[in-house]
Amino acid sequence: MSAAPAAPTVALGDRFARTLPEMAVPWQAAGVPEPRLLALDDDLAAELGLDAAALRTPAGLGLLTGTAVPEGARPVAQAYAGHQFGYYNPRLGDGRALLLGELTDRAGRLRDLHLKGSGGTPFSRGGDGFAAVGPMLREFVVGRALHALGIPTTRALAVVATGRPVRRETVLPGAVLARVAASHLRVGSAQYARATDDRDLLRRLADEAIDRHHPAAADAPNRYLALYEAVVAAQARLVARWMLVGFVHGVMNTDNVTLSGETIDLGPCAFMEGYDADAWYSSVDQGGRYRYGNQPLVAEWDLARLAEALLPLFAEEQEEAVELAVAALGGFRPAYDAAWLGGWRAKLGLPAGLDDAVATALVTDLLDLLQAGKVDLTSFARRLSSAARGDAEPVRRLVLDLAGIDAWLERWRATGPDAGAMDRVNPVYVPRNHLVEEALAAATAGDLAPFDRLVDVVSRPFEERSGLERYAEPGPAGPYVTFCGT
Known part of the structure; x- marks a missing residue:
């Protein structure tokens, strides 16, 4: 024994x-x-x-x-x-x-x-x-x-x-x-420290964030401004990665924006299926403030609130501190755009030497097609590698505007896309909303088997496996609502 x-x-x-x-x-x-x-x-x-x-x-x-x-x-x-x-x-x-x-x-x-x-x-x-x-x-x-x-x-x-x-x-x-x-330090943590009017507390909080998450800032001439710039860059990269897979966070309040650049609070989140810039699912987001297409703008807004909180650490004179903060926040959009376009270059298998303007046009024209037809983002991106290998039918079956997608495919294939590289970044499986609900309902009733199966599937998202076809397909049409569980 x-x-x-x-x-x-x-x-x-x-x-x-x-x-x-x-x-x-x-x-x-x-x-x-x-x-x-x-x-x-x-x-x-x-x-x-x-x-x-x-x-x-x-x-x-x-x-x-x-x-x-x-x-x-x-x-x-x-x-x-x-x-x-x-x-x-x-x-x-x-x-x-x-x-x-x-x-x-x-x-x-x-x-x-x-x-x-x-x-x-x-x-x-x-x-x-x-x-x-x-x-x-x-x-x-x-x-x-x-x-x-x-x-x-x-x-x-x-x-x-x-x-x-x-x-x-x-x-x-x-x-x-x-x-x-990595830690639970958030924009809201800095806001709390600033509200106490205790500059020493604010400084200790910022030093902790530097030490735990952005140590390179410690050697900068203005360590606290460098910390802020590092958080701005980390959040820009994070939100771009959300957008590339259709992830909708659902509750991007400043207390849910980490200084580390990690995603936190996975309550009313969801993965978008039919591409729609206005998609949102959270029951507590009555006006769609945190809808899919608004996530970069909200992140930028949240980071402006972080700048306000850290302002006393940037410079002794408020006017100078504000100027520094505005300039640093101005780095969000270029960092986001670079991460977003770089991600889409990989998803489309575009060659490294392709001009940014050409790549951007390909992406924006594609998203217009997906938006018009509410095409499932995950399925389309994954099947696109078949078109790179010469078989466009799996992709064409997803799109209503056949003339539009054919014209786009012709332009795209002329760039010489790398199908193998695409398969390494475009997942077969994401947590499909109907499958998540199915698994949670079964688990709540005492049956963990569907949940365990779903966890296993999404743990290996890029590896297509036999017998898992239903996990790769979008759910039934209709509204979907998530709840935060409080």
Whole structure:
């Protein structure tokens, strides 16, 4: 008989709590009546130097729910502010989350271990602080997909059912998400620090962001301006990558914009199918502020709010600080355009020497065709490599304007596209919305098999596999709505 797995061995630091105590409220996770593991990312556990088998033990579930943290750990609820749908709230914070602490992964990187759905905190604003199984599993599968697509993102280490019913529109089974991030420093963190009028706190926050995420800024003549420029560039690249795969975040409030450049808060997000610049899915985004085509503009707006928060660090004189901030924010659009066009060059397999103006015209004319016919973005991009190999029919079948697509294909094929290179960047599989809902509904009812299958599929998005045809096809026509789960 083999020995039972040992309890997980993990050392959790309290760096955030020590460095920024004004923004950390010591707190404990709520008890978990009947913990049951629903999902665990074994690969992520290995990256973190954790034993996946140990995480499956009762002690491991205690760590993953915050009910049995290692000796010396100091869980805290983080304070931050934020603009929510354009309106400023000076005190948001972790209303249903806890930072358990930081750990060093096998590559020597410091990573946050953070909970979501762990109960009420002083920032809960009347909420219960709990979460339901469905939204937590959505974060798991979408985070897994984004990571597999090469998009910087927070990632779910585990989802644990709590055995506690959660009342939302109806009564649902509860769960806790264990999330891993480069950090949870956000635009809203800087806004909170600035609102305190404590320049030392603002400086310490900026120094922490430099040290953890943008160390090159430390050697710049103006380290805080260099930090801002680095965040602007990181967010420009991130949003461009979202756009290239049709990802719609759904809630791009300033408290959901990280200083690291990772995607965070995968609640009401969705992957667009029929190409539509005005697509949005979030039930809480009544006016479509965060629609697909508006995401770059919103990111730029959010970064302007970061500049306002950091302004005292840029220069002693406000007029000079404003000039520096405006110039730095002006770097967003060129950085975004370069990342977006570079991504589309790869998706279309265009040769490196092709003039930017020619490449841009090819992309914009193609998007006009996709928009007019609401063509499925993922299917079209993937099938386009067949056209590069001489068979255009898989692509033509997707487009209503045959004359338009034929003329475009002729121009595109004249550039000599590389089909193999295209297959390396255009996914076969993304988390199709109807399949996500199907998997979450089954999991909520107690059947994890569809969820596990979906996770496996999106974890290898570029590798076409036999028997998975339904995972590569768009869902039924009709409106689709996502919910944040609060």
